[in-house]
Amino acid sequence: MTVNPIAGTSDPAPHPHATAEEVEAAYQDTKLAQVLYHDWEAETYDDKWSISYDERCIEYARGRFDKAVPQADLPYGRALELGCGTGFFLLNLMQSGIAEKGSVTDLSPGMVKVALRNAENLGLDVDGRVADAETIPYDDDTFDLVVGHAVLHHIPDVEKSLREVLRVLKPGGRFVFAGEPSTVGDFYARWLSRATWAAATNVTRLPGLGQWRRTQEELDESSRAAALEAVVDIHTFDPAHLEDIARSAGGEDVEAVTEEFAAAMLGWPVRTFEAAVPPGRLGWSWARFAFGGYKRLTWLDENVLQRFVPRSFFYNVLITGAKPQG
Ligand SMILES: C[S@@+](CC[C@H](N)C(=O)[O-])C[C@H]1O[C@@H](n2cnc3c(N)ncnc32)[C@H](O)[C@@H]1O
Numbered sequence: 244m245t246v247n248p249i250a251g252t253s254d255p256a257p258h259p260h261a262t263a264e265e266v267e268a269a270y271q272d273t274k275l276a277q278v279l280y281h282d283w284e285a286e287t288y289d290d291k292w293s294i295s296y297d298e299r300c301i302e303y304a305r306g307r308f309d310k311a312v313p314q315a316d317l318p319y320g321r322a323l324e325l326g327c328g329t330g331f332f333l334l335n336l337m338q339s340g341i342a343e344k345g346s347v348t349d350l351s352p353g354m355v356k357v358a359l360r361n362a363e364n365l366g367l368d369v370d371g372r373v374a375d376a377e378t379i380p381y382d383d384d385t386f387d388l389v390v391g392h393a394v395l396h397h398i399p400d401v402e403k404s405l406r407e408v409l410r411v412l413k414p415g416g417r418f419v420f421a422g423e424p425s426t427v428g429d430f431y432a433r434w435l436s437r438a439t440w441a442a443a444t445n446v447t448r449l450p451g452l453g454q455w456r457r458t459q460e461e462l463d464e465s466s467r468a469a470a471l472e473a474v475v476d477i478h479t480f481d482p483a484h485l486e487d488i489a490r491s492a493g494g495e496d497v498e499a500v501t502e503e504f505a506a507a508m509l510g511w512p513v514r515t516f517e518a519a520v521p522p523g524r525l526g527w528s529w530a531r532f533a534f535g536g537y538k539r540l541t542w543l544d545e546n547v548l549q550r551f552v553p554r555s556f557f558y559n560v561l562i563t564g565a566k567p568q569g
Pocket residue numbers: 277278281325326327328329330331332348349350351354374375376377391392393394397398399422
């Protein structure tokens with residue numbers, strides 16, 4: 244245990260090197276799997292997912308928030324993030340002027356440590372706790388805003404967690420969760436990723452293509468990570484069903500919106516291909532193709548496809564709602 248100097252509480256220490264027995268046990272225990280998997284990834288997570296704290300990611304985080312809450316009265320006073328990871332969502336939202344003071348929380352001590360370090364480097368007013376989103380360790384009516392990105396699908400009892408969110412929100416306070424996989428989107432993303440992985444790892448066995456192949460050790464490690472990922476990824480969401488869960492938890496003014504259909508169909512194979520070949524192999528023209536293609540398909544999604552493709556077909560689900568006034 245280490246004492247969290249900011250919160251003044253005892254939080255568990257990061258544990259980045261799990262034993263084989265712990266990994267075995269994690270297959271039966273989703274929360275242990277979360278801690279092992281995310282503690283292991285914490286120090287390299289920002290690089291792995293190209294997370295930065297500059298204009299590119301500020302714009303992305305703020306874009307997700309504005310999509311969910313187009314007319315927010317900013318800034319919020321005190322904001323909480325659940326499943327903060329390295330702080331990608333809240334720290335970038337704070338840099339864009341969403342909230343004055345932040346609290347980052349995550350089940351993984353390693354992630355909280357990195358998020359607090361990132362916040363300190365950015366000069367933001369942020370404290371942090373190791374916390375389970377199903378039992379949030381803050382008093383009732385504490386926060387003006389609660390946010391999360393890519394976290395709800397990891398939480399066993401989503402309704403219980405949203406009840407906790409509403410408990411710690413002040414009356415009238417708002418929650419915004421983004422980056423959740425839709426059920427339909429997850430289906431095509433997984434198939435496209437599997438096909439890309441199989442194609443990339445088989446084609447690179449051919450004579451003359453060896454320099455495009457990762458070492459067998461790296462490929463085996465990716466397969467082990469994918470197996471653990473299957474334990475930590477618990478849910479996918481139909482947007483209407485997620486709205487029902489949020490209302491049943493006590494939220495009002497609840498609305499789910501979705502985004503990324505064509506963009507996801509490019510994005511998942513691209514990310515999988517990047518993971519299948521040796522790092523640095525693809526170079527700038529690939530990066531330009533991938534980012535340019537993603538931007539163009541996002542334009543197509545927002546300006547054309549969103550008019551007639553059902554919302555449940557889009558990959559990313561965002562949900563917002565508020566705590567009743569009293
Ligand atoms: C996919 S990562 C997303 C991290 C970050 N929000 C981002 O978008 O980069 C999910 C995070 O949720 C955390 N998490 C999983 N289950 C949790 C739970 N029950 N309570 C709190 N955090 C949890 C994990 O440890 C991990 O850091």
